[in-house]
Amino acid sequence: MKKLIWFLSGLGCLVAAGGAQASPEDDRRSVVQAVQEKYPNIKVEDYVYGALAFSPDAKAQYDAVMTFPPYEAEIDKGARMWNTPFKSGKRYADCFPRAGKDVAGNYPMFDNAAKKVVTFEMAINRCRTDNGEAPYKHSDMNTMGLLTAYARTLSDGMKMNIKVEGKDALAAYEAGKRLFHQRRGQLNFSCAGCHINYVGSVLRTEYLSMAPGQATHWPAFRGGDYTLFTLQRRYAACHQMVRLVPLEIGGEEYNNLEYYHSYLSNGLPLKASVFRK
Amino acid sequence: MKLVKGVARVLGGGIVLLGIVGSGAQAAGDEAGAALTPEASWALSNAEAAVALAQSNGVLWTTAAAALAQAQEAAKKQDSVAVIAHAATASEQASLGMGQLAYPLMGRY
Numbered sequence: 001m002k003k004l005i006w007f008l009s010g011l012g013c014l015v016a017a018g019g020a021q022a023s024p025e026d027d028r029r030s031v032v033q034a035v036q037e038k039y040p041n042i043k044v045e046d047y048v049y050g051a052l053a054f055s056p057d058a059k060a061q062y063d064a065v066m067t068f069p070p071y072e073a074e075i076d077k078g079a080r081m082w083n084t085p086f087k088s089g090k091r092y093a094d095c096f097p098r099a100g101k102d103v104a105g106n107y108p109m110f111d112n113a114a115k116k117v118v119t120f121e122m123a124i125n126r127c128r129t130d131n132g133e134a135p136y137k138h139s140d141m142n143t144m145g146l147l148t149a150y151a152r153t154l155s156d157g158m159k160m161n162i163k164v165e166g167k168d169a170l171a172a173y174e175a176g177k178r179l180f181h182q183r184r185g186q187l188n189f190s191c192a193g194c195h196i197n198y199v200g201s202v203l204r205t206e207y208l209s210m211a212p213g214q215a216t217h218w219p220a221f222r223g224g225d226y227t228l229f230t231l232q233r234r235y236a237a238c239h240q241m242v243r244l245v246p247l248e249i250g251g252e253e254y255n256n257l258e259y260y261h262s263y264l265s266n267g268l269p270l271k272a273s274v275f276r277k
Numbered sequence: 278m279k280l281v282k283g284v285a286r287v288l289g290g291g292i293v294l295l296g297i298v299g300s301g302a303q304a305a306g307d308e309a310g311a312a313l314t315p316e317a318s319w320a321l322s323n324a325e326a327a328v329a330l331a332q333s334n335g336v337l338w339t340t341a342a343a344a345l346a347q348a349q350e351a352a353k354k355q356d357s358v359a360v361i362a363h364a365a366t367a368s369e370q371a372s373l374g375m376g377q378l379a380y381p382l383m384g385r386y
Contacts, residue, residue, distance in 0.1 A: 034384070179335075181382035186338040186370070188377070192384030244374075245337040253335055 024164045024173055024263050031264055034196055035210045047213030048268050054200055054207040065275040071226040075273050078150030086131035095127035104155035105270050108259040110169035117172050117255040121148060138250030141228045149219045149228060152272030160216055160265040176260030179253060185242030206277065215262040216269065220276040231258060317357035321348055324364035327371035336377055341370035
């Protein structure tokens with residue numbers, strides 16, 4: 001009998017320890033389920049449209065804009081940058097598998113040697129420095145912004161495929177998760193509060209989009225003047241709106257946030273350089 | 278005894294006079310750009326440390342940063358009263374930002 005009690009209590013400890021930290025896949029399923037419970041009529045594959053999924057009118061306007069995107073000349077600038085050879089004679093396409101096609105969905109990835117998250121922008125800068133060029137600032141929309149506005153379109157249709165393998169990768173993922181779920185700024189908001197708890201509610205005049213799917217469509221051209229926003233620039237703008245001094249675009253905190261945030265979109269197709277209000 | 282009382286009266290009067298003149302001089306000094314009071318200097322350095330701590334933890338409110346900037350601007354004008362007021366706001370809001378780190382996390386996770 002004593003042995004049975006010891007066995008059961010040991011089993012209980014194991015179960016408790018296992019439940020203490022959910023796996024990334026458990027996290028993703030749980031967040032998707034939270035949205036599904038609230039909006040059972042919205043298909044998961046439509047989460048990539050974000051707030052547009054709540055408004056057929058807004059979606060119709062989006063479709064009209066996307067027929068002939070007024071910002072196409074900006075993407076062409078990025079294409080020219082992508083195709084211009086470095087001083088070394090090589091091009092960006094030489095730095096990536098499949099010449100850069102269907103790669104962006106693998107980023108952010110965790111570099112076990114460097115023990116840090118590597119974003120697509122960091123990989124582009126690595127390509128530049130390996131070829132004797134100066135790195136771009138991640139926050140510079142006229143260089144990194146335009147370049148990724150084209151480079152990410154090469155992965156349109158690819159399904160997000162973020163991997164969290166090993167304890168260092170998991171630590172970075174957990175750091176990003178914490179930032180996503182933690183209240184910040186004078187308005188005391190968290191990313192999760194708006195995009196999980198209050199998803200679909202109207203804040204001022206806009207629907208709050210769902211967290212899964214959000215990472216699939218960047219950079220985006222936003223508003224009436226089609227201002228270019230990378231995902232991390234959007235993080236900074238969100239933080240500014242809740243009255244938090246934004247963190248560094250391209251810094252470790254936002255990279256970890258992007259790692260967690262992108263994982264939530266795993267399995268959903270990418271579509272870069274879209275229009276958003 | 279009379280001598281003692283007389284000295285005491287003179288000294289007392291002198292101290293009162295010095296107090297009056299001194300406070301007037303202080304007020305004039307504040308207006309004319311004299312040094313910050315020790316309280317204002319302390320409040321400013323305290324606010325700078327609190328804001329730096331919040332910033333290093335990624336929890337600095339824009340309003341705290343703005344209040345510190347106002348305190349630093351007031352310090353340039355040697356306005357001790359304004360420095361103390363803005364520095365107090367900056368310190369309080371920086372510590373409120375730090376406090377958010379201990380809040381429970383939101384949403385499913």
